[in-house]
Amino acid sequence: MARLPDRLLDFFPDPTVLLDRRRTVVLANNAARDLLEITAAGQDLAMSLRHPRVLGAVDEVIGRDMSRTVEIVLPGVTTRNFEMHVAGVPPTDSSSTIGAVLVLRDQTTARRAEQMRADFVANASHELRSPLAALLGFIETLGGPAGEDPETRERFLGIMLRESRRMAGLIDDLLTLSRVEINEHVRPKAPVDVATVLVNVTEALSVQARGRNMPIHVNYGDDLPVVYGEADQLFQVFRNLVENAIRYGHEGEPIDLKVEPADSIPGIGKPGIAVKVRDRGDGIPEDAIPRLTERFYRVDKARSKSLGGTGLGLAIVKHIVNRHRGHLAVESELGKGSTFTVYLPSEQDRPRGGRSRQERAQAS
Numbered sequence: 001m002a003r004l005p006d007r008l009l010d011f012f013p014d015p016t017v018l019l020d021r022r023r024t025v026v027l028a029n030n031a032a033r034d035l036l037e038i039t040a041a042g043q044d045l046a047m048s049l050r051h052p053r054v055l056g057a058v059d060e061v062i063g064r065d066m067s068r069t070v071e072i073v074l075p076g077v078t079t080r081n082f083e084m085h086v087a088g089v090p091p092t093d094s095s096s097t098i099g100a101v102l103v104l105r106d107q108t109t110a111r112r113a114e115q116m117r118a119d120f121v122a123n124a125s126h127e128l129r130s131p132l133a134a135l136l137g138f139i140e141t142l143g144g145p146a147g148e149d150p151e152t153r154e155r156f157l158g159i160m161l162r163e164s165r166r167m168a169g170l171i172d173d174l175l176t177l178s179r180v181e182i183n184e185h186v187r188p189k190a191p192v193d194v195a196t197v198l199v200n201v202t203e204a205l206s207v208q209a210r211g212r213n214m215p216i217h218v219n220y221g222d223d224l225p226v227v228y229g230e231a232d233q234l235f236q237v238f239r240n241l242v243e244n245a246i247r248y249g250h251e252g253e254p255i256d257l258k259v260e261p262a263d264s265i266p267g268i269g270k271p272g273i274a275v276k277v278r279d280r281g282d283g284i285p286e287d288a289i290p291r292l293t294e295r296f297y298r299v300d301k302a303r304s305k306s307l308g309g310t311g312l313g314l315a316i317v318k319h320i321v322n323r324h325r326g327h328l329a330v331e332s333e334l335g336k337g338s339t340f341t342v343y344l345p346s347e348q349d350r351p352r353g354g355r356s357r358q359e360r361a362q363a364s
Contacts, residue, residue, distance in 0.1 A: 021099035
């Protein structure tokens with residue numbers, strides 16, 4: 001059998017692995033090395049892909065003229081769905097070493113799109129029911145004798161405008177959350193200037209902050225490492241956090257933004273940066289902190305709705321931070337305020353013991 005060029009499989013977009021008849025990796029393309037953390041040929045597939053259904057399908061077809069398709073879920077920072085196709089390669093002569101070809105087709109986006117549609121319908125129908133019922137009631141009232149009273153009409157129209165804006169904000173946040181969740185498994189790779197992002201955030205919210213006499217103080221640390229991400233999404237993260245600080249902080253008190261290097265990100269261990277957003281408000285009860293990023297969770301439902309909150313802002317923050325392989329931490333003390341810290345790694349993903357995709361590209 002003619003030897004395959006080592007880089008031939010790298011032109012395949014799907015993770016592809018060639019195995020011999022002992023289930024040993026003969027060749028793997030870049031996509032497979034990154035996904036399965038295959039550091040070298042010659043290791044058993046089970047060292048990289050410890051999935052019983054996969055290994056069972058491979059053992060069944062290896063060296064035989066047959067194929068199998070298996071759907072699997074791979075855990076990680078974000079779970080990913082794959083459709084695995086494995087085809088056996090019957091021996092043609094004594095020199096043939098390839099026993100099977102394994103290809104993984106990423107189905108994560110399709111599965112999340114299906115879930116997104118289901119979640120959107122369920123969440124929208126549940127959350128929109130109350131404001132829609134209120135609007136219908138006001139419209140019916142204004143259509144009767146009460147509509148002739150200017151004071152009643154003005155008050156009801158004000159409430160209707162507020163409820164309509166809340167529904168529009170809710171739909172916008174649901175769509176944003178859905179878009180983020182669909183691509184959460186794909187980490188952004190472009191370098192981002194976080195300082196510029198924060199400048200844009202403070203400028204966008206300056207009028208709102210001045211309206212409550214809440215100056216925004218920004219403190220940048222020295223020698224900040226480069227982080228990788230998507231500027232628009234990080235803008236949304238910090239806008240949501242600063243906007244919450246304006247809403248829930250005490251009027252007349254400042255908001256502090258601090259950016260500093262982080263030697264080891266909690267739960268991840270990688271170096272990066274920490275962006276802290278601190279308000280001086282009522283604080284958050286300790287038992288509520290773990291639930292802050294749940295959809296529609298509100299510590300004070302009445303106050304949140306009166307201030308225009310949809311209950312989705314911190315859920316959006318969590319999923320964007322997850323996409324950037326970062327970490328969100330919350331500290332709070334009742335009566336003194338809260339600090340939300342976003343950790344962002346400065347290193348690109350790389351297989352353990354191997355080189356990063358960027359390093360391999362430079363070396364080739």
